[in-house]
Amino acid sequence: MDAAEFRRRGKEMVDYVADYLENIEQRPVYPDVEPGYLRSLIPSEAPLEPENYDDIIKDVERVIMPGVTHWHSPNFFAYFPAASSYPAMLADMLCGAIGCIGFSWAASPACTELETVMLDWLGKMLKLPEHFIAGTDGHGGGVIQGTASEATLMSLLAARCKAIRRVQATNPETSEAEIMSKLVAYTSDQAHSSVERASLIGGTVMRKVPTDNAYAAGGGMLKKMLEEDKAAGLIPFYFCATLGTTSSCAFDHITELGPIWLITDYRHWQIPLGRRFRSLKMWFVFRMYGLQGLQAHIRKHVRLAKEFESLVRADKRFDICAEVVMGLVCFRLKGSNELNKLLLKRITNSREIHLVPCQLSGLFVIRLALCSQSTESCHIQHAWRHIAQLSYPPLSLSQLGATNLLFKEMASKQQMGYKCRIAGVLLLLLASIAALVAVVVIQDTWKSKEYSFEYGIVIDAGSSRSNVYLYEWPGEKENETGVVTEKMNCKVLGAGISDMKVDPQKDAESWDGFKQCMDNVTNAIPVLKHKTTLLFLGATAGMRLLHQKDEKKSNEILGSLREYLEALPFNFQNASIMSGQEEGLYGWITVNYLMGNFLQKNLWNIYAHPEGEKTVGSMDLGGASTQIAFSVQDDLWGPDYLHVKLYGYPYNVYTHSFLCYGKNEAEKRILDKIVKESSDPSYIINPCFAEGYNVTINAMDIYDTECTMKPVDYNPDQELFMVGTSNSDKCRSIVKSIFDFQTCSSSQCSFNGVQQPPVAGDFMAYAGFFYTARALGFEGTSDIDQFSAAIRKFCDSHWTVLKAEKTWIADKYLRTYCYAGHYVYTMLADGYKFDNETWKNIDFQKQVKKTSIGWSLGYMLSMSNMIPSEVKVITPLTNPVFAGLVFLFSALTITTVVLVFIILIRTCF
DSSP: OOHHHHHHHHHHHHHHHHHHHHTGGGSOSSOOOOTTTTGGGSOSSOOSSOOOHHHHHHHIIIIIGGGOOOTTSTTBOSSSOOOOOHHHHHHHHHHHHHOOOOSSTTTOHHHHHHHHHHHHHHHHHTTOOGGGOOTTTOSOOOOOOSOHHHHHHHHHHHHHHHHHHHHHHHOTTSOHHHHHHHEEEEEETTSOHHHHHHHHHHTOEEEEEOOOTTSOOOHHHHHHHHHHHHHTTOEEEEEEOOBSOTTTOOBOOHHHHTTTSOOOOOSOOOSOSOOOSTHHHHHHHHHHHHHHHHHHHHHHHHHHHHHHHHHHHHSTTEEEOSOOBTTEEEEEESSOHHHHHHHHHHHHHHTSSBOEEEEETTEEEEEEEOOOTTOOHHHHHHHHHHHHHHTSSOOOHHHHHHHHHHHHHHHHHTTOOHHHHHHHHHHHHHHHHHHHHHHHHHHHHGGGOOOOEEEEEEEEEOSSOEEEEEEEEESSOBTTBOOOEEEEEEEESSSOGGGOSSOHHHHHHHHHHHHHHHHHHHHHSOGGGTTTOEEEEEEOHHHHHHHHHOHHHHHHHHHHHHHHHHTSSSEEEEEEEOOHHHHHHHHHHHHHHHTTSSOEEOTTSOEEOOSSOOOOEEEEEOSSEEEEEEEOOTTOOSTTEEEEEETTEEEEEEEEEEETOSHHHHHHHHHHHHHHHOSOTTSEEETTSOBTOEEEEEHHHHHSSTTSOOOTTOOTTOEEEEEEOOOHHHHHHHHHTTSOOSOOSSSOBOSTTOBOOOOOSOEEEEEHHHHHHHHTTOOBOOOHHHHHHHHHHHHTSBHHHHHHHOTTSOHHHHTTHHHHHHHHHIIIIIISOOOTTGGGGEEEOSEETTEEOSHHHHHHHHHGGGSOOOSOOOOOOOHHHHHHHHHHHHHHHHHHHHHHHHHHHHHHO
16 A cells, blocks of 8 residues: 555545444444354455455455444443544544654654653643642653553552562561562452452452442541551552542542552553553644533533433432442342343343443442443433333243242142132122122212322424423323323424524524413413423424534523523423434324324223234424334334333334425525526526515525535525526426435435335324425325326416415415425335325324324323322223123122022032
8 A cells, every 4th residue: 555545545434434433323332243253254364465455444344343332322321431532533543654662752752752741731630739740840740551450550560669669678688578478459349350450460469448338438447457457567558549430430538548548659650661652642632622622521421421310310110329420320220130130131132222230239230321422412311211111021030930829829729629619609709799899989989089190391392493282191100101191282482492592682582482381381280280290391403403513502502491491390301402213203102192003992991002013104394304203023123223112012113314304404405406506696597486486585594504505605695586487397306306316225225325114004294294285285195196296286386376276375385385295205205115005005184183293292101101100090980881890790799699509508408
């Protein structure tokens, strides 16, 4: 490889790495391979002849990636944070290129000096005392070790050497072997195993200092152990404190331990003489992030850990096992260690998130560590939902034992004789009488029986506007998920929250809209229920786009909303940006809940799971993104498949979200195509606008988004004059150009290279899909040819005709439905592959049973898993059922009386 090829291949590798990290969430975080998988995939010996670089890269995906645990995935919560970043990777490339070995100053002055300066920077950032700093004439300083284990071993060996020399200085006749036999090292009983391993390598005794209830070592116990060992003639020489233990991230009481025994000074610093130019990574990271950036990263992880802690504490089935420090949460299901091992096994096998266990006070505990830079609140919420779903139904060993005992008892009863049969008949008689009385009592008292309702508030912060939904459900849950109904829906006046922090006047309108809706909701909830009412805010694609464009601004908006919502009298849980996949899943849950596919009232007027496994797919067209979700067979796995459990039944749901393919963002992309194809911005032909309609649009309205690429000569205030021509064919061609139907790595894709199983069964299309279909003259189901013909008719019509026929549609929306019709048709037919037959299964609807369709109800259904049940609901019986039960048990009572009489006659005579 020469410089020219390296330049080309280097650029390719940068693209590969960037694509890998950008799309890492699409990969299973934990590999699905068995030990020894790799040996069979590669030759047993190195190649004799050089191989092609392209073949090597192909083998990375074929051989390496299937066995990689993806530490940078936002769903990786095991071990500790991944120590890399984009600046560090760039510095690593430069380090490899320079390739110096810094075994002395002369070998590489920059390498040796930069490392000293960088450790000074780190010491000052940590606010270490001045004697830790090298400076220009200081006596302190530090060195970068290869690993924490190496650093521990080095410090112990240095302390051992110093202790031996100190003793021999005062007692020259004492041999090194005799001194070694008396040396004692100390560490916390929560310290990492590498500390004990260092003691074994160093040939010394290691004593463990018991920790307190917070799993931290204190000065009192260490001092006592030192005094005992000194009195026994031993020589204490080393103590290793831990700031952030492996199991629970506990911090030893450093201010107590320091004055007793902590610091070891020694001049050799490290084992290897040579070292790479590793300080370049620190230099790049310090300069490209700054101290504020590093602090913000740490504080973000601390905040996310607290968020996860609140989710765990809200579920009464779980315990928090240690104080949450930094970015680590230790938790477990209440119950046996075996139960928690089973839960962790389910989590690991799912490969959606990755966690590891630890032992605390003899208990098997699950750790969730914030590791990836890309982890956000939505990933924390997803991780908890996944854990909560997998925690049902836990079957313990005691339950299995009880089942076996029951079978033994039943076998024993089958051997009973004549007297047992008499007792059985008498027992049946008593049971019949008791059942008859119970039915009458229940029917008589149900009307006066009061049971508590619980409430939940979900704020749907969409790209164009926000809605506040109030839900209620009885305190008792149906098979693990609340039976939720919509009580109120309030539209917040003003724009979507992604438009905040731009125009103070518009911000004031939005805040007034929020206050008005939240006042209405507050008045609708009983005062005694305010404190227990859960409050959530979920931001969707508009905020996802803003977060990509300006993370600081999106965080400020969410911060302001959190501050406002926390001041309300409710149990505020979180304000976060939802992932597109979650938005699609919750929409699917909403549709199927409203259609009764999860629960229906049976003959006894009780909610029960309906017969069969039928569910309906959902398709949501929002302003900035679109989502599809539908149930598939259980053996399909991948990043777009979610395994969920609702009302005690499991479902495997395919769901994918396409950002920048919402109705509003798609229009901007289409207008961008039209503008760039035009040679004169003062007179732009728009085939998607009706003839007779013209409008002036500011360039900013098209390009102030992450979904369009600004022209080289971009001027946000430039006015673009557009003239409609009613050209349906040309419009459809432009619409299709924003989709990629060519790229596909498998036999089945929708568009843009996204794999999708074939659509099957019924689908509900709502939001933008519904409004587009209604503008074209369709509600409910339709025929694909009729839909296509309606689009052509609409697009070929003159503006005056459309105005006359569609008087109920405002001009700003009416002008969009030509492109929107082609857009919906292209997405459904060419993208999702609905054909002449399956198109008939699409039902375009706005509501089901007078309830709006959207993700918020599905979100509330999922979140109701967190809410503890109250008293059992006594469900009333209908009159026919009541009469039937009375007749049944009356007849049973009379029959048993006759049987008893017959048995007694035969026994006596």
